[in-house]
Amino acid sequence: MSIPSWQVEHWARLQSRRQRDALPHALLLCGPQGLGKRDFLRRFVRGLLCQQPHEGDACGTCRSCLLLNAGTHPDYVALSYGLRKDGVQRQDIVVDQIRELSARLATASQFGGWQIASIDPADAMNHAAANALLKTLEEPASQTMLVLVADAPWRMPATIRSRCQRIEFQLPGREASLAWLQEVGVRDAEAALAAASGNPGLARLWAEQGSLAQRQEVRKDLAALASGRGDSMAVSKRWLEDAPEQRLWFAAQAVADEMRARASAQSAPLSSTLDSEGLMAWYDTANRAREALRGPLRGDLLLLELLGRWR
Template sequence: MNLPPWHVEAWQRLQQRRRRESLPHALLLSGPAGLGKRDFLRRFVQGLLCQQSEDGEPCGVCRSCRLLAAGTHPDVIAVSQGLRKDGTQRSEIVVEQIRELCARLAMASQFGGWQVALLDPADAMNAAAANALLKTLEEPTPQTLIALVADAPWRLPATIRSRCQRIDFSLPPSAQALAWLQAQGVQAAAQALAAAGGNPGLALTWATQGALERREAVRGDLAALAAGRTTPLPVARRWQEDEPAQRLWFAAQAAADEARARADGSPPPLASRLDAETLQAWFDEANRAREALRGPLRADLVLFDLLGRWH
């Protein structure tokens, strides 16, 4: 398996536990989106269930591997935000889903080996769902692995986190991330890595999806607002229609760059009229606005309010 370098240590540690037959009954894979924790988990589960794996690597051809590839393995139960009765997507994992999962795990494995439950995103469980999962975490059945994946693990109750073996995926050193990106054929690797805040997986995705051009457009919009060449309303509408969360990420970066320039006594690159303290507050507000997009608030109003403060 060709692992990203920031996966190697966690992979080796988990494989050592598998060989010693001392795997935990629950794993929590956490860390920023883009670092490949879902790919890591998928590969590990394939190797765990493979009927002829070598050193934890799946063969890819046995019955178990074929069923996993088709998404029909009877001993793998995936739980995510389901659909409501009216067919719309839920925003959270609800208690009925967890009760159904626990009932499934109480039954015997159909292949006579491991049963694996995948909760992703686990941080989307509501309070009742998390409470329902606790009993199964406290009294696991033999050869059962419950794997939780969370981009924001702090949203999980401490009682859930404390009952899982945690695997944290953190940003690798910039030199390592840059070398990996260049090996993937990314041309503007340094620029992409800076845009993604040092996250190489995110940088790889963004480099091929027009995100770098979007980043420059955001900075242009903020500069135009600062100079009075435009007003918040058209900018808010434009951001709302095209990757608003990503644009807020880039806006927060721009505010941080502006604040650093103020602190260094250099001309601020966007020529904003905000002082360093106000820029720091605006940076925090931009990040809160990105979180607010996940909730019920209207995106256009969230964006308009934020951009009005910059203007």
């Protein structure tokens, strides 16, 4: 099984530790969204539970592999967002989920090997859940492994991060990214990579979703608002209805390009009337708004205020 070049070293290091019977009881897979952390997790878990692996990869045909394919393997549990009592999906991982997971890991493996639990996204654990997880991390049972996956590990308590072996996925170089994008069939790889600020995973996803057209639309919206031709309320409504976090990413990126153009005395593409300090403040506010959209605040008011300040 081939993997992206930026994962090869991480994979080799884990397999070396496995051969020496020196795997940690807790792993933290972290780094920007889109670099394949979850694919890496699935590959690692399958290989670790497989009854006849080859160079760390699962055979795909043994009983363990078949149970994993069916989602019924007794020695693997994947924890993510649960449901509230009213059936609505939670926006965080809560303490009861962690307590149930810890109780599960305290029992013996049914296959006599590893028991593995993954928590994804681990940066969505609330304070009580993170505290409950600490005991399991500090007193792990034999042959158990916790694998935490986080796009934003800084949201997790330092006490959690410090008790995990950290595997950090970093953006590869431009040439490696372009080579991979071309290998997986992305057209206009350079434009896609630029849109994703050098992240090849996001570049592939956005190229497949047609998001490059959305990027241009966001820039046109900002230019129209800067010239007084646009309607902040209409734009905020349209953004809110279609991938608002992604649109804010593209908006912040466009403003960063505006600042770079000014710094090099080139024609600024958005023609904003904000001064350099105002542009920087708007850029910061756009990024904070992207984070805030995940919380309880009203998205329509966040976007309307932001776009009103831009105009």
